[in-house]
Amino acid sequence: MGSDMFGSREILTSAQIRAVERWAMDSGIASGLELMERAGAAVAGEIRLRWPKPARACVMCGPGNNGGDGYVVARLLNEAGWQVRVLGMDNTPPPDAAVMKRRWLEIGPVEALNEGVLRRKSADVYVDAISGTGLTRPLEGELLETVGYLGGSGGDWGFFSKRLVAIDGPSGLCLDSGRMLGGSADTLFSPRAALTVTFDSPRVGHVLAQGPELCGELVVADIGLNWPRMGRNPPLHPGQVTRVSGPSFARESHDLFAIRPEDLAKLSDGHKFSHGHALVVAGGAGQGGAARLSARAALRVGAGLVTIAPPQDALIEHALPPDALMRRAVDTADDLARRLEDRRITAVLLGPGCGVERAKALLPALLETRRPCVLDADALTALSQRKAPLEGLHSHLVLTPHMGEFARIFPDIAAKLAGPQPPFDQHTLGQVKGEEMARMLAQDAEYRAALAAERGPLYSKLDAVRDAARRAGCVILLKGPDTVIADANGTVHVHAASYDAAAPWLATAGSGDVLAGIIAGLMARGWPAFRAATLGAALHAAAARSFGPGLIADDLPDQLPAVFRGLGL
Ligand SMILES: NC(=O)C1=CN([C@@H]2O[C@H](COP(=O)(O)OP(=O)(O)OC[C@H]3O[C@@H](n4cnc5c(N)ncnc54)[C@H](O)[C@@H]3O)[C@@H](O)[C@H]2O)[C@@H](O)CC1
Numbered sequence: 001m002g003s004d005m006f007g008s009r010e011i012l013t014s015a016q017i018r019a020v021e022r023w024a025m026d027s028g029i030a031s032g033l034e035l036m037e038r039a040g041a042a043v044a045g046e047i048r049l050r051w052p053k054p055a056r057a058c059v060m061c062g063p064g065n066n067g068g069d070g071y072v073v074a075r076l077l078n079e080a081g082w083q084v085r086v087l088g089m090d091n092t093p094p095p096d097a098a099v100m101k102r103r104w105l106e107i108g109p110v111e112a113l114n115e116g117v118l119r120r121k122s123a124d125v126y127v128d129a130i131s132g133t134g135l136t137r138p139l140e141g142e143l144l145e146t147v148g149y150l151g152g153s154g155g156d157w158g159f160f161s162k163r164l165v166a167i168d169g170p171s172g173l174c175l176d177s178g179r180m181l182g183g184s185a186d187t188l189f190s191p192r193a194a195l196t197v198t199f200d201s202p203r204v205g206h207v208l209a210q211g212p213e214l215c216g217e218l219v220v221a222d223i224g225l226n227w228p229r230m231g232r233n234p235p236l237h238p239g240q241v242t243r244v245s246g247p248s249f250a251r252e253s254h255d256l257f258a259i260r261p262e263d264l265a266k267l268s269d270g271h272k273f274s275h276g277h278a279l280v281v282a283g284g285a286g287q288g289g290a291a292r293l294s295a296r297a298a299l300r301v302g303a304g305l306v307t308i309a310p311p312q313d314a315l316i317e318h319a320l321p322p323d324a325l326m327r328r329a330v331d332t333a334d335d336l337a338r339r340l341e342d343r344r345i346t347a348v349l350l351g352p353g354c355g356v357e358r359a360k361a362l363l364p365a366l367l368e369t370r371r372p373c374v375l376d377a378d379a380l381t382a383l384s385q386r387k388a389p390l391e392g393l394h395s396h397l398v399l400t401p402h403m404g405e406f407a408r409i410f411p412d413i414a415a416k417l418a419g420p421q422p423p424f425d426q427h428t429l430g431q432v433k434g435e436e437m438a439r440m441l442a443q444d445a446e447y448r449a450a451l452a453a454e455r456g457p458l459y460s461k462l463d464a465v466r467d468a469a470r471r472a473g474c475v476i477l478l479k480g481p482d483t484v485i486a487d488a489n490g491t492v493h494v495h496a497a498s499y500d501a502a503a504p505w506l507a508t509a510g511s512g513d514v515l516a517g518i519i520a521g522l523m524a525r526g527w528p529a530f531r532a533a534t535l536g537a538a539l540h541a542a543a544a545r546s547f548g549p550g551l552i553a554d555d556l557p558d559q560l561p562a563v564f565r566g567l568g569l
Pocket residue numbers: 021032035036037039062063064065066067068069094130131132133134135136137138139140143167168199
């Protein structure tokens with residue numbers, strides 16, 4: 001029933017998975033040692049699925065529990081007849097990892113974990129168990145050199161990228177943001193894994209920013225944490241859990257759907273007049289194409305009626321198909337206000353092909369009505385040019401910016417996301433002055449506070465969109481290969497198109513106009529803003545997948561019927 005297409009599930013921050021693990025141990029579901037054994041067994045199993053004949057493995061174990069998982073993998077591969085070498089550290093690991101290390105030492109030695117030793121090893125599979133969710137500061141010294149070597153500082157990243165299996169994530173990757181901890185210079189030599197095996201749920205860093213590129217294939221292994229996901233006595237506060245959708249996480253259970261059964265019922269049901277009426281505002285002569293793409297998408301997603309509203313002198317241009325469209329002139333804000341007195345108009349789309357000046361003129365009247373609405377393209381530019389960009393925004397509103405538009409509306413949030421991330425070293429701080437320095441010091445303090453409070457150490461796209469949606473009091477969908485959607489209450493959904501074969505085809509002119517039209521169409525049909533945005537993102541990607549390569553935006557709306565047929569509607 002299309003579940004492969006639309007599977008969605010929770011993604012967790014590092015602090016959240018730690019909370020879940022603590023909860024599982026406290027509830028007697030499993031001890032820490034049992035969880036570590038299962039984690040190691042899952043990794044060894046995935047390795048043996050891909051390299052079915054016993055081969056040579058080099059397992060690199062860091063100082064913490066990620067290293068503990070590594071010692072388990074080493075032991076289990078050895079039992080399966082593999083030749084295993086282990087590189088590890090001369091530290092006192094946490095208790096469970098210490099037990100696993102001792103068990104390995106009964107089988108074989110632990111050599112020093114550094115670049116020199118690694119260079120001398122030749123193996124078929126390299127297991128990166130250097131750091132996982134416990135990484136809190138940039139790697140340094142020998143560990144940094146080792147990880148840099150895995151990333152190709154020796155000139156050969158192609159070698160490792162085919163052989164590297166990461167436990168929980170490639171080392172150095174911040175699993176809360178998908179960024180390498182330690183700034184831009186080190187990203188040049190970031191390790192790229194062929195396979196990443198994580199446990200229970202994907203982490204935020206697997207689906208955002210560089211995460212997908214560095215993690216390779218992502219397998220989410222069940223280690224029996226068994227936490228109540230559907231809101232019964234959860235170990236996490238409600239609303240803390242973020243969901244991710246994307247079609248190709250391997251071997252996961254589909255207990256949640258980006259498209260839920262009730263969505264399916266609602267998509268297929270009803271009479272034309274119960275399907276609402278979307279008004280798509282269009283621009284002046286010569287700008288009509290974008291709005292018509294949106295309008296067509298709104299029709300295809302099942303809005304009962306769609307009216308396109310250009311200025312009077314462009315009306316003739318919109319005589320073009322689709323013939324199902326209605327056409328009504330709107331010249332001024334007063335015209336729009338009068339149109340919206342018709343309560344049967346259940347959603348409005350402003351922006352695509354509208355023109356910035358026209359969007360600016362119509363915005364106040366539109367916001368005044370508090371009608372469900374989507375602001376895209378020129379309407380977003382118009383917002384950002386107002387004295388108070390966020391004035392009048394409300395919770396029935398979806399903004400669909402790309403990164404450039406987002407940065408114009410929320411410049412401070414975008415700067416925090418794009419700039420270097422703390423902790424800042426003296427060299428970096430030495431290169432800035434005045435306000436920039438003050439901003440970075442504040443960010444540094446926030447970073448330390450986040451660590452102390454067990455939140456993610458680095459500011460992520462997820463944090464950015466959540467902050468923006470809270471500030472604006474509406475739903476924000478930030479487009480990209482990792483589309484992040486947040487509402488004003490802090491609920492977030494990621495559409496991880498990075499794991500979606502449709503992603504490259506969606507980067508085509510006019511694709512955004514179609515997405516805005518789909519969302520407006522769903523809102524016209526009565527979906528609340530956040531659900532319309534998440535469902536819209538899933539349908540939009542599914543339409544691209546359904547068409548395949550060679551796609552242009554015009555093809556997207558017409559793929560929706562095939563998508564619905566695929567869902568069994
Ligand atoms: N907690 C549990 O029960 C389980 C944990 N598991 C594994 O445990 C991992 C998390 O373990 P930990 O929290 O011990 O941490 P990790 O092993 O991920 O992290 C790194 C260790 O290095 C230290 N460290 C952090 N930044 C460093 C830096 N820049 N340079 C040098 N050392 C640094 C930390 O103090 C920590 O000891 C997960 O990723 C997962 O692989 C799994 O075994 C499943 C069960």
